[in-house]
Amino acid sequence: MPAREVPDSEVPAAWLEAIVLRHGDDLVALLQEIQKKYGFMPKDVLTTLAAQTGIALARIFGVATFYSSFSLTRRGRTIIRVCKGTACHVRGAARVTEAIAQRLAVAPGGTTEDLAFTLETVSCLGCCSLAPVMTVGSDTHGRLNRQRAIAVVEERADTAAGRTPQ
Amino acid sequence: MNRITIGMGSCGIAAGARRVQAAVERHLRQAGSETEVRITGCLGLCYREVLVELDGGALGRCLYGDVTPELVPALLDGHFQHGVAPVDRLIARGADLEAEHAYLATQHRRVLGRCGRIDPESLADARSYGAYRGLERALANASPAAVLAEVAASGLRGRGGAGFPTARKWQLARAAAGGDRYVVCNADEGDPGAFMDRNLLEGDPHAVLEGMILAAWAIGAGQGIVYVRDEYPLAVQRLHKATQQARAAGLLGRAILGSPLDFDVSVRRGAGAFVCGEETALIAALEGERGIPRRRPPFPVERGLWGKPTSINNVETYANVAWILDHGAEAFAQCGSDGNRGTKIFSLAGDVRRGGMVEVELGTTIRHIVQTIGGGSRSGRPIKAVQIGGPSGGCLPASLFDTSIDYEALRGTGAIMGSGGLVVLDDSACMVDVARYFVGFSQDESCGRCSACRVGTRRMQEILDRICSGHGKQGDLEQLESLADLVAASSTCGLGRSAPAPVLTTLRWFRAEYEAHIAEHRCPAGRCRDLVRYEIEAHVCDGCTRCAEQCSSSAISLLGAGIPMAIDSGRCSRCGGCREVCAFGAVLVR
Numbered sequence: 001m002p003a004r005e006v007p008d009s010e011v012p013a014a015w016l017e018a019i020v021l022r023h024g025d026d027l028v029a030l031l032q033e034i035q036k037k038y039g040f041m042p043k044d045v046l047t048t049l050a051a052q053t054g055i056a057l058a059r060i061f062g063v064a065t066f067y068s069s070f071s072l073t074r075r076g077r078t079i080i081r082v083c084k085g086t087a088c089h090v091r092g093a094a095r096v097t098e099a100i101a102q103r104l105a106v107a108p109g110g111t112t113e114d115l116a117f118t119l120e121t122v123s124c125l126g127c128c129s130l131a132p133v134m135t136v137g138s139d140t141h142g143r144l145n146r147q148r149a150i151a152v153v154e155e156r157a158d159t160a161a162g163r164t165p166q
Numbered sequence: 167m168n169r170i171t172i173g174m175g176s177c178g179i180a181a182g183a184r185r186v187q188a189a190v191e192r193h194l195r196q197a198g199s200e201t202e203v204r205i206t207g208c209l210g211l212c213y214r215e216v217l218v219e220l221d222g223g224a225l226g227r228c229l230y231g232d233v234t235p236e237l238v239p240a241l242l243d244g245h246f247q248h249g250v251a252p253v254d255r256l257i258a259r260g261a262d263l264e265a266e267h268a269y270l271a272t273q274h275r276r277v278l279g280r281c282g283r284i285d286p287e288s289l290a291d292a293r294s295y296g297a298y299r300g301l302e303r304a305l306a307n308a309s310p311a312a313v314l315a316e317v318a319a320s321g322l323r324g325r326g327g328a329g330f331p332t333a334r335k336w337q338l339a340r341a342a343a344g345g346d347r348y349v350v351c352n353a354d355e356g357d358p359g360a361f362m363d364r365n366l367l368e369g370d371p372h373a374v375l376e377g378m379i380l381a382a383w384a385i386g387a388g389q390g391i392v393y394v395r396d397e398y399p400l401a402v403q404r405l406h407k408a409t410q411q412a413r414a415a416g417l418l419g420r421a422i423l424g425s426p427l428d429f430d431v432s433v434r435r436g437a438g439a440f441v442c443g444e445e446t447a448l449i450a451a452l453e454g455e456r457g458i459p460r461r462r463p464p465f466p467v468e469r470g471l472w473g474k475p476t477s478i479n480n481v482e483t484y485a486n487v488a489w490i491l492d493h494g495a496e497a498f499a500q501c502g503s504d505g506n507r508g509t510k511i512f513s514l515a516g517d518v519r520r521g522g523m524v525e526v527e528l529g530t531t532i533r534h535i536v537q538t539i540g541g542g543s544r545s546g547r548p549i550k551a552v553q554i555g556g557p558s559g560g561c562l563p564a565s566l567f568d569t570s571i572d573y574e575a576l577r578g579t580g581a582i583m584g585s586g587g588l589v590v591l592d593d594s595a596c597m598v599d600v601a602r603y604f605v606g607f608s609q610d611e612s613c614g615r616c617s618a619c620r621v622g623t624r625r626m627q628e629i630l631d632r633i634c635s636g637h638g639k640q641g642d643l644e645q646l647e648s649l650a651d652l653v654a655a656s657s658t659c660g661l662g663r664s665a666p667a668p669v670l671t672t673l674r675w676f677r678a679e680y681e682a683h684i685a686e687h688r689c690p691a692g693r694c695r696d697l698v699r700y701e702i703e704a705h706v707c708d709g710c711t712r713c714a715e716q717c718s719s720s721a722i723s724l725l726g727a728g729i730p731m732a733i734d735s736g737r738c739s740r741c742g743g744c745r746e747v748c749a750f751g752a753v754l755v756r
Contacts, residue, residue, distance in 0.1 A: 026454035028437050066456040066613075067437035069396045085358035086553060086589045087515035089603050095742055102718055123440060123607065125397055126361035127180045128515030128589070129212030129522050138399075140180035145746045147716065 011048045020053055027055065027063045031070055040071040068122075076111045076118035078137045078156060082149075085124030087131040092145065096132050097121055099146035100153055116160060117153070168201040168222030168246055173215065173282060175208030175368045176361075176400050177522075181215035182234065189235035190218075193242055201246070207369020209282025210523035211269060214257060217282075224249035229257045229267075269520050272538050274501060274509050274527045277485045281369030281523070286404050289411040292372040298417060300491030301376050304383065305425040313384045314340070317487060319495035321507035326352060326443075326480030327558065327584045328660075329573040332487070335477055338467040340385040342475035347387040349378050349429075350471065350478040352448060353394040353401065356440040357556030358607065360587030362511040363481035365523050367394070367401035370485070371408035375431060377484025379422065380491055382429040385477055390431040393448055396438045405433045440557075440611035444659045445470075445478045447613065458613045459659035480585065482511055502528035506572035516553075516589035519544045526571065533567035536590055547592040550691075551676075555584025557604045557611075558664030560671025561597060580671040582664070596693035597676040598683055602630035604668035608661065619662030622653035626669060635696040638684035643673060692755040695740040699756050702744075704730040706752035713744035713753065 015037075023029040030049065034041050041064055050057040064070050082088075082097045097108055100119055104112050111118040127133045130142025134149065141152050172178070172187050187203070194201055201222070209217055214231025221227040223246040230241060232255055244250040251259070258266035265271050285291040292298075304313050318333035339347060351374060355363040367374060378390045394402050409431050412418045420428045434452060441447045442457040449471050451457040470476025486508060490498045499507045506528040512535060515521045519541035526535060532552055536542070543549045551561045560581035562569065569575055573583050591600065609623040626649050629642050650666030657663045673680065682688045689697040702713070702722075707730040714722040714731055721737035722744060731752075733744070745753040 023454075028451060028454045030454075032435065032437060063454070063456055067439050069436075069438035086556070086587065086600075086603070087359050087521075089358075090516055090589065090591060090595050090600070092742065095746075098741060099718075099743070122397060123356065123611070124358035124360070125176075126355070126364040126513075127177045127212075128359055128361055128513055128587075130177055130180050130215070131515060133180060140176065142177070142180040146741070146743045147747065 011044050013048065013052065016045070016049055016052055020049075025053065025055060027060060028067070031060075031064055031067075035070055040074050043072070074111070074115065076115050078116060078160065079118045079120060080134060080136050080153065081120045081122040081125070082108075082134040083123075083125040083127070083132065084121045085126075085128060085131070087128035088124075088133055091131040093121075093132040095146055096134065096144050096149045099150055100134075103150050103153060116157060168199075168220075170201055170203045170242075171206050171219040171221070172203070173207070173209055173217035174205040175282075175365060176398075177208055177212045178215045178217060179400070183216045185235045186216045186218065186233050186238060189238040190242070193239050204285050205287070206283060207281045207286045208365050208523060209270075210275075210278060210365070210525075211257065211520070212522035213520050217257075219263070220245045222246055225251055225259065227261060227263065228259045229263050230255045231257045269522075269539060269541075272534070273525050275525050276501075276509050277366070277373070277482060277489055277511060278369075278523065278525045280373065281365060284370065286369050286371055287407050289372065289408070289415060292370065296492060297370075297372040297488075298376050300488055300493075301379055301417070302423060304380060304491050305423050305427060310340070310384045310386065313380055313491065316495050317384070317490060320490045320498040321495075321502075321505070322483070322486055322490060322498070323506070323573065324480060325482035325486065325510065325585070327555070327582060329583060332479060332483055335467055335479070336381060336385050338465070339387075339475045339477040342468045344469075344474050346389070346472075346474045347385055348471045348474055348476040349381045349385065349387040349390040350448070350452070350476055351378055351390070351392040351481060351484055352443065352445065352478050353392055353398075353481045354436050354443040354448060355395055355398075355481070355585065356443045356611075357558075357585050357587045359513065359515055359553065359589045360556055360585050361513045362523065362586045364398050364401050365513075366481050366485055366511075367398070368404055371401075371404050372412065373485040373488045374405075374481055375408055375412055375418070377479075377487035378431060379417065379427070379429055380487050381477060381479065381484065383425075383427050385475075387477070388428055388430075390429060391452060391471075392431060392433045393442070393452060394433060394435055396436045402433060402435055409433060439613075440607075441613045441659070441661050444661055447659065448478065449476065456613070458615050459661070461658055482586070503570075503572060505574070510571060510583070510586060512586045512588045514540050514588050514590070517543050517545055517547070517549070517592040517595070518590040528572050529570050531568050531570060532562065535571070535588065536567060540590065543590065543592045545592050545594070547594060549590055550593045550595060551591045551597065553589040553591060553600060553668075554587070555582040555667070556587045557607050558582055558660065558667055559584045559587070560667050561591070561600060561675065562671070563675045566675075580667065580674055582667070594691055594693065596634075596689050596691035597672040597679045598630065598633055598689075599691075599693050601669045601672040602627065602634055605630055605665065608665035611661065612665075613661075616657045616662055618653050618656035619665060622649050622656075623662075623665055625649055626653070626666070630669070633680065633683045634689075634694045636683070636687040636694075638680075640684070642684060643677070643680055647673065698740060699735050700733050700738055700740060700742075700744065701754050701756055702731050702733055703752045703754055704732075706750050707731055708750050708752070710749070712747045712749070716743050716747050718743070
């Protein structure tokens with residue numbers, strides 16, 4: 001792990017200035033921009049934001065840790081989100097999560113060592129009639145069971161690695 | 167002119183609608199056909215996704231379900247050229263598809279009237295089906311007071327769950343002192359098992375915008391904000407498009423349709439917090455802060471966003487307002503019962519044969535939704551309960567299915583109307599597990615401000631965990647009840663106050679199930695892992711070895727092909743994988 005997550009030269013002071021101009025001290029909107037740009041919220045960017053705006057770092061940290069879409073650690077290139085809504089729960093979402101966790105060797109919330117995948121659970125994706133459901137990147141997959149879920153993840157891993165799926 | 171319409175709501179897309187669309191376009195290109203291809207939102211028949219409507223040829227208009235990309239060439243050629251429809255995919259045929267199909271015909275589709283019919287990304291299409299008609303008339307002929315009076319006469323109550331009279335909220339916001347006023351649309355639909363708002367926003371975003379503009383006119387607001395849940399990217403995208411189109415058409419912005427009304431709407435994406443569905447937490451989130459609820463009063467109608475009077479209504483409420491101003495309060499009030507006028511949209515899911523989006527008259531029964539519309543259980547097993555109202559609601563047993571769907575009758579059972587999540591549970595669902603699931607959810611989502619909610623839900627979860635693992639003790643149920651009372655009485659916001667409801671309703675209606683866990687260490691539904699064993703019925707097993715191959719705990723011995731399998735209970739993690747792959751139904755849970 002490098003000592004700094006984003007090298008000094010890459011902490012984008014000008015970009016931060018631009019988003020502050022657009023959103024003022026609306027921290028949620030500012031953090032959404034940062035999360036979108038980096039896929040997580042690098043500490044160095046947050047400290048620069050604090051220094052540039054005068055918003056206390058503690059307040060930034062408070063908002064950053066309150067909402068589930070914000071992450072303070074680097075996440076995988078593909079985010080897998082298994083729905084754990086009521087309908088998915090009664091139709092076996094926990095088994096799906098467990099199967100993927102086993103296959104990728106990460107706990108829910110964790111990221112694989114090669115940064116290929118982050119496995120998350122989400123409270124409800126609102127596709128309850130197709131339960132159990134998960135999203136892999138921006139694709140949604142419904143009517144899952146353990147086997148189908150693993151097949152989807154493996155296919156994605158193969159595609160990402162440039163292998164032709166069987 | 168032939169026309170193809172593909173259902174492109176989130177559920178359609180999850181079932182593969184984009185791949186079907188690509189296959190349709192490829193096939194048309196190869197055939198050199200000029201057939202029009204359009205998209206629509208969700209028709210509510212989620213259980214038959216992907217839905218494709220073909221219009222033209224000898225068959226006229228037909229709706230097909232379970233369409234796959236592979237099926238597309240044969241389906242299109244069959245329908246348009248040979249006049250042949252595959253029976254197993256045909257859902258309905260005729261000029262009025264809704265009247266042709268039992269699932270749709272037994273509903274009261276009013277607010278959902280345009281969903282699944284119009285192209286949600288086309289303002290012209292929405293307007294040709296009546297969008298903004300009510301607004302045009304109101305801005306031309308009706309004063310704000312007259313609009314308020316119309317909404318009051320309709321008897322509309324907030325569809326977000328609590329059922330507060332919409333017109334009264336607006337009157338309070340209008341009467342509140344303070345120059346700028348805000349109209350906020352709460353689209354932070356967080357209840358697990360609920361997707362009504364997503365569907366409306368994806369299927370008919372202009373109906374929601376129209377309702378917001380009418381609200382702005384009625385209360386004198388200049389700015390509107392839709393706060394949409396982070397997990398609904400398609401809804402956000404369609405709302406953005408809809409606001410741009412509305413602005414370009416003079417329906418948003420300065421002097422709307424030539425009236426004195428200046429009003430614009432922005433779309434704000436949530437950052438992921440269930441509690442932000444609570445109105446004071448939503449305001450905190452809009453102000454860029456942690457979404458922590460505060461005490462009321464002052465209510466947001468007096469002091470809301472940036473300290474200004476703010477009227478916050480739910481997505482479905484705004485769509486109802488648009489309907490009322492188009493069809494009149496009298497037509498609206500013709501359906502429903504006293505104090506419960508109009509319709510309610512439910513998202514029907516779980517162990518039900520026909521799951522999806524349903525809209526029914528208030529005052530109808532749970533049985534009507536579950537049996538007539540939903541067609542009973544999918545598994546063929548007896549239905550045990552419905553979970554209504556999400557984490558703030560409760561589980562009602564089948565014996566209460568004649569309960570009328572209205573705000574007061576549901577409250578009488580210990581559940582609530584809620585925002586409209588309705589999950590059907592068959593007898594394989596364990597009620598203690600369901601209660602534990604919801605308490606776990608509330609515990610996860612508690613903002614942490616009130617100790618009663620933060621700590622109380624954790625203590626309740628610990629007790630429920632214990633019961634589900636077979637370590638329940640005498641006195642646990644009494645302790646659960648007293649904790650439930652404490653959490654309900656001592657929390658600031660609705661999340662905490664209603665968090666115990668799933669526990670209290672299951673204790674009230676399914677107490678014997680709790681007692682079986684505690685006294686007999688038995689889960690009657692065969693659900694709680696620590697209390698069940700997986701076994702293979704030797705005379706049913708074919709010895710195909712499929713279960714052993716998938717077993718990640720190596721608990722199933724491979725004796726050889728053709729020999730019945732056996733599960734080593736000591737190694738078995740009870741994941742249920744073997745049961746999923748068994749083609750013979752030989753895996754039993756005891």
